[in-house]
Amino acid sequence: MERAREVLKDVFGFQSFRLSQEKAISRLVVDNKNALVVFPTGGGKSLVYQVPALCLDGLTLVISPLIALMKDQVDSLVSRGVNAASLDSTQPPERSKWIKEEVLAGKMKILYVAPERLNNEGFVNMMIKVKISLLAVDEAHSRFAEELDVERVLCLTATATPSVSADICSSFLIAKEGVFSTPVFRPNLSLRIEVAETLDEKINRIVPLLKTRTGPSIIYVTLQKQTEEVANYLMPHGIDAMVYHAGLPSEQREKIQIAFMGSKDGVVVCTIAFGMGIDKGNQVIHLYMPKTLENYSQEVGRAGRDGMTSTCVLFLSSLDIPTLEGFCRGDTCSKRDLELWLQEVATKVPAPDGTLDFNHYKQGKELANVLGLCYAHLELDHDYIRAITPFYSIYEITPLDSSRIFSDNSQIGKVIRTYWRRKGVAGKHEVDIVDAASRAGVDRADMARHISNWELDGSAEVKASQVRARYTLLKPFEKTAASIRALADEMHTRMLKQEEDSVEKLRQVIAFATDDDCLAHNLAKHFGNEDAVPNGTCGSCTFCTTGQSVEFTLKPPTVIHPKQIQAILDACPIRDDPRLLARMAFGVTSPRLTANKWSTSHALFGSMVNVDFGHLVEAFDTECKKVGYQSLEVTTATPSSSKKRSQPQISSDNSNTAKFNNRGRGDSRYKRGRRN
Known part of the structure; x- marks a missing residue:
């Protein structure tokens, strides 16, 4: 740890570590073990990987969500003499090429990349050749750590309840003593x-x-x-x-x-x-x-x-609740969509290597965007598949050294030139490597590596698109209609539970804001820090300064009017999906609504936003049941209206049957009074 203290002082200008920083760094540098750091925003998380990066041999790879954050930290590190960089899509080709050369030469100490970079097969192949001493990452990318066989993993998060921390530790095999948190x-x-x-x-x-x-x-x-x-x-x-x-x-x-x-x-x-x-x-x-x-x-x-x-x-504001509830419904789609998706997945023919690949973006346009989350259910809950490195199917190639590109007479080089097509601006070409590999009888991965090598040696500027998720098939799917329906029912029930959990989280915000307790103490308790606030009072929050909580009244949901239900039924002939009808009435978009012009531009979209969503689902389910859940013949879509709606439209694929405990039960008053 002496080296770590020298780095802290000489490079970063600090005389001592704060709170749990030193213990976390010791866990990584001295014990050579994984760690989880739960520091609040502003708690000094970045030093926990920046200091070890300068103490360890090899590269520290940081997964960071925002380009601006990368730039800010890279500029700060470079100003201190640290060889650090970020790879992002906005950089010119020569900058990207230099960074990759530095990484492969072992000269780069800290490299920042966005999570999307993990979908780039060429990047993953490059990283396999590099000694990664430390991976600093959020909890969403455990698969990447396993594939690259990194020496240490540091999970970073600003907020985590005890249960969330336990989940992260389970994913990364972090022992209890490897968790470091500050209130x-x-x-x-x-x-x-x-x-x-x-x-x-x-x-x-x-x-x-x-x-x-x-x-x-x-x-x-x-x-x-x-x-x-x-x-x-x-x-x-x-x-x-x-x-x-x-x-x-x-x-x-x-x-x-x-x-x-x-x-x-x-x-x-x-x-x-x-x-x-x-x-x-x-x-x-x-x-x-x-x-x-x-x-x-x-x-x-x-x-x-x-x-x-x-x-x-x-x-x-009670007027804000419908919009927020709409977002809570984002992870629930209809059973119909689930069954259609499962049929596609179950009947997909595996590649020769036993893998399956899917275009999540295309599936989202045709069904519901959240179906991508369902793959995780098939992996984690049912052991049908295991996620492996995704790949890009489309490559845009702009030759920078045309003589080298066109004199490449290797089999793969010839296949690429045979199947690429000119794209707009002179010199640009585009190739679908999945289609080309299939037609030419070559390996798709070999094509991706070949194109990546053209980029690395400066022969071409390359842009990849249309990522395809890839999975190893662990066991065959049951393909009968009954089996697919049963699996869809099980997954749908789980999604409804998750939906209720999302609404509960929203309810927790209201309870926190209206509780008869110090707000700082209440917030600390939520994260398991009951003793963080001295004597349970901060002395400066609304409750501490006034001696009472705020009074907040939720307006009761509007009673369903049969004429409003009938208006939606007249406009939308769908009868196989009660939730879709409820979405239209409540104002929550979906691919199916949008495709049939029953979404944001329709006059009735969101016309019942103040009605309890669960009651809407029940009402439309009753109507759909009357016709045996058989849709009517689809006629020309009802003309859209340019009339502006007073309620906010929710641009998200959301749906939800869960509701606030007090909604639909009259005037809901949040008031806890004074604390003695």
């Missing part, structure tokens, strides 16, 4: 709760806060369109807010993040896509409720990173 309690954060039903009310509440701010402010919203809406509301008040969401081009997102990082008192209105690695924020405002306490904890953790007192405001 989520931050004494300089003042957690505030406000109740405001409309956006106008919310804006009126936050404008005084923003006008008197002494540093940057982050305003979180739920939907992408709300970022522009809120920014426009703030403009007349003299507040020029930046806008950030995942729908913006990556270059624009990076510019906004860099601008915010460089500002003294900037304001950004954003979705949860913003904030990874952000260590600025005098204020964090949740204009709309977060979906989970995990999200809330991570996002408020971006405030007060300088140790100064910071205000974090969370707004409660």
Whole structure:
């Protein structure tokens, strides 16, 4: 550990480690064992892999979700003399080529890549040739660690309940003594709760806060369109807010993040896509409720990173609940979709090596996007398949050294040139290596490696697309209709349970915000840190300063009107899927609704958003049962309407039968009173 302390002081300029950093680093460097670090946002997670990276031989590979975060950390490391880099799709070919050469030569110490890079067969093949001393990764990529036989794995997360930590440890074989955590309690954060039903009310509440701010402010919203809406509301008040969401081009997102990082008192209105690695924020405002306490904890953790007192405001509004419930329904599709998907999977003919491959994107367009999650059920719960490295099927090749490309007379080189097709701009070619390999009788993987070698030696610029997930078939599927139906029923039941869990997480946010307890203490308890807040009181939250919790009233769901049900039935002839009809009524898109123009542009889409979703499913199930779940003849789609809806549309493949315990039971009042 002496070397680690020298690195900390000489490279990073710190005299000592914070909290559990030293123990976690010792676990990696001295004990040579895997570790899980659960540090809240701002808790110093990055040093736990950056210091070992400079103590160990070989490469430290970091899986990071955001390009801007990679750039920020790489720039900081390079300024300290560390050979670090990131690989991402926005880089010019010469930069990418140099990085790969440095990695293969063993000169690179820290390499950052996005999770999507793990789908690149060429990248995985390159990494197999490299000594990876440490893999710093989130809990979603255990398969990658196994394939590359890395020496140590460090799992990093800002928020994890005891049960989530146990799941991560199980996946990575981390013993109890390999878990290092610090309490989520931050004494300089003042957690505030406000109740405001409309956006106008919310804006009126936050404008005084923003006008008197002494540093940057982050305003979180739920939907992408709300970022522009809120920014426009703030403009007349003299507040020029930046806008950030995942729908913006990556270059624009990076510019906004860099601008915010460089500002003294900037304001950004954003979705949860913003904030990874952000260590600025005098204020964090949740204009709309977060979906989970995990999200809330991570996002408020971006405030007060300088140790100064910071205000974090969370707004409660009953009008926001339908949108949030819609997102909770995202992981449930219909039994019909499940059966169609299982039929496709079960009847798929394996490749000669016993593997199956599927285009998740194409399946999502035809069925439901969430069906990709169902593959995990087949692997983890039923042992039918095991996920292995995915691959790209389409390669765009732009020769940089045409003489070398066209003089490549190897069998694979000839096959590539035979089957590639010109694409738009002169010089660009595109080849489907799955189709080409099948026609030419060569191995697809050999084609991928050959193209990757062209890229590595500077012969061509290469862009890959259309990733195909790949699985090893562990045992044959039961192919009878009855077997497929039974498996679909079992998986659907599990999905409904997960759906209920998602709604419960949303309910926990409301309970946290309205409980008769110190907010900081309540949040710490959720993450198993009951003793984190001294005497159970922070002294600065809404409850501690007022002595009482906020009163929040959920408006009761609207009673179903038969004429509204009939209007949906008249517009949509589907009778084999009650949940699809409920989705249309509630305002939750799906591929089937979109394909038949019953989605966002339809006048009736979302017309019953204030009705309990579970009651909608029951009502439409009754109607579908009357006709034996047989759809009517599909006629021309009902003309769409340009009429604007007052309720937000939920752009997600969501559906849900679960509901709040109090919904549908009259006026639901969240009030716990004073604490003695």
